[in-house]
Amino acid sequence: MSTEVSTLANGIRVVSHAMNHLETVSLGVWVAAGARDEVESEHGISHLLEHMAFKGTKKRTARQIAEEIESVGGELNASTSLEQTAYFARVLKGDETVALEVLADILQESQFDPQELERERDVILLEIAATRDDPEDIGYDLLAEAAFPGQPVGRTILGTTASIKGIDPATLQSFLDRHYVPERMVISAAGSVRHDQLVRHAEALFGGLARRKAPDSVPARYEGGARSYKRRFEQSHLLLGFEGPSYFADDYFAAQVFSGLFGGGMSSRLFQEVREKRGLCYTIYSSAWALADAGLFSIYSATGSEMITQLSDVVVKELEAVAQSGPTPAELARAKAQLKAGLLMSLESSSARAEQMARHVIAHGRVLAPEELIAEVDAVGEGDVRNFARRLHEGAAAVAVVGAGKSSAEHAERLAGQFRRIA
Numbered sequence: 001m002s003t004e005v006s007t008l009a010n011g012i013r014v015v016s017h018a019m020n021h022l023e024t025v026s027l028g029v030w031v032a033a034g035a036r037d038e039v040e041s042e043h044g045i046s047h048l049l050e051h052m053a054f055k056g057t058k059k060r061t062a063r064q065i066a067e068e069i070e071s072v073g074g075e076l077n078a079s080t081s082l083e084q085t086a087y088f089a090r091v092l093k094g095d096e097t098v099a100l101e102v103l104a105d106i107l108q109e110s111q112f113d114p115q116e117l118e119r120e121r122d123v124i125l126l127e128i129a130a131t132r133d134d135p136e137d138i139g140y141d142l143l144a145e146a147a148f149p150g151q152p153v154g155r156t157i158l159g160t161t162a163s164i165k166g167i168d169p170a171t172l173q174s175f176l177d178r179h180y181v182p183e184r185m186v187i188s189a190a191g192s193v194r195h196d197q198l199v200r201h202a203e204a205l206f207g208g209l210a211r212r213k214a215p216d217s218v219p220a221r222y223e224g225g226a227r228s229y230k231r232r233f234e235q236s237h238l239l240l241g242f243e244g245p246s247y248f249a250d251d252y253f254a255a256q257v258f259s260g261l262f263g264g265g266m267s268s269r270l271f272q273e274v275r276e277k278r279g280l281c282y283t284i285y286s287s288a289w290a291l292a293d294a295g296l297f298s299i300y301s302a303t304g305s306e307m308i309t310q311l312s313d314v315v316v317k318e319l320e321a322v323a324q325s326g327p328t329p330a331e332l333a334r335a336k337a338q339l340k341a342g343l344l345m346s347l348e349s350s351s352a353r354a355e356q357m358a359r360h361v362i363a364h365g366r367v368l369a370p371e372e373l374i375a376e377v378d379a380v381g382e383g384d385v386r387n388f389a390r391r392l393h394e395g396a397a398a399v400a401v402v403g404a405g406k407s408s409a410e411h412a413e414r415l416a417g418q419f420r421r422i423a
Contacts, residue, residue, distance in 0.1 A: 013361050015358065016194075017193075018195070025093055026354045028354060029187050031180055042163075044167070049172055054078070073095075083217075089103065090350070135402045136237060142228070184214055226412035226413045227398075236403040239402075242395050246290055254388045256377070258335075258385045280314065281311060283301060285301075299315060309414075323393040344374075
């Protein structure tokens with residue numbers, strides 16, 4: 001596989017994967033800084049900074065930024081997570097220098113004009129308000145808060161109305177200067193791209209950034225607990241979480257395999273038991289989310305208020321069954337096949353591949369070969385899955401219940417209490 005990695009003189013890493021059968025290039029800049037790097041007074045600044053990067057530089061207005069990319073038929077976007085912020089584009093082959101030049105400009109020369117900031121602040125406040133109408137969003141925010149209370153990783157990425165109103169241009173510039181440093185930046189490209197040309201252009205556009213040390217992130221500490229939201233919705237939303245492994249942990253792949261067989265598809269235990277056999281919900285699934293030093297295994301379901309207790313009892317029973325007896329050989333094989341297929345299918349998308357490579361380089365200092373990932377999945381045995389399920393079953397739970405009105409708190413405390421007694 002044609003994957004190459006180089007390091008610029010100032011520490012920025014450049015990675016590319018040639019997919020010469022494509023007519024396009026997906027490329028971007030990934031910065032190992034996100035919402036978990038915010039102090040309390042900066043809550044939401046990573047996401048706001050991502051928005052403001054497109055609102056004008058010393059050379060370009062916001063309109064000119066959009067027009068320059070779209071004039072060559074390209075797309076420009078960005079995203080913010082707890083640990084990373086990404087700025088990326090997709091263009092036709094031969095136009096990657098246009099995209100890289102625009103990315104270099106918005107990351108190094110943004111003006112943070114006060115009038116533009118006021119307009120974008122209003123946009124984000126509307127985005128925050130929209131999440132209050134989405135019970136699933138509310139549930140996941142509460143689950144994170146229950147799992148990691150009083151910590152950056154337990155706060156929302158968007159921030160709050162009060163915190164966003166308190167951020168000014170100087171605060172934005174200060175956060176960028178502290179965290180957007182070369183050692184935390186990766187330029188990644190996949191598609192019809194030549195590595196030597198990419199490195200040359202990256203050096204010319206980003207080589208002027210001086211090396212400097214970024215502050216360390218605040219370590220995450222899982223606690224668990226119960227949270228609820230008493231507003232009534234059409235359905236009640238139940239979220240159950242447990243301490244999960246970081247992506248460096250020995251049982252990281254066991255967690256991924258377990259998530260697949262427990263709640264990862266139509267053949268999973270939860271889908272079959274909760275929806276197909278008992279009709280207790282329309283939606284139910286599990287996920288294993290990981291950070292550099294922590295993780296969260298979660299189960300989400302939406303059901304009628306009168307069925308919350310029955311549904312949660314079935315979920316606990318199924319978790320206990322895997323913890324005691326382990327998975328069947330058939331469901332273990334299915335989960336592995338699904339996970340491996342997902343890993344390999346992602347290689348067929350240039351945008352997914354560029355993102356995957358950037359995340360690998362940030363986390364591991366290199367791109368993990370597909371064969372390595374497949375081998376890790378294949379190495380997961382029935383005992384590994386059973387042990388992981390047992391650890392969840394014996395641990396403290398984080399619970400969030402949304403939409404059941406005043407009884408939401410009672411349901412949340414009841415379910416969290418079941419795991420406190422087990423522990």
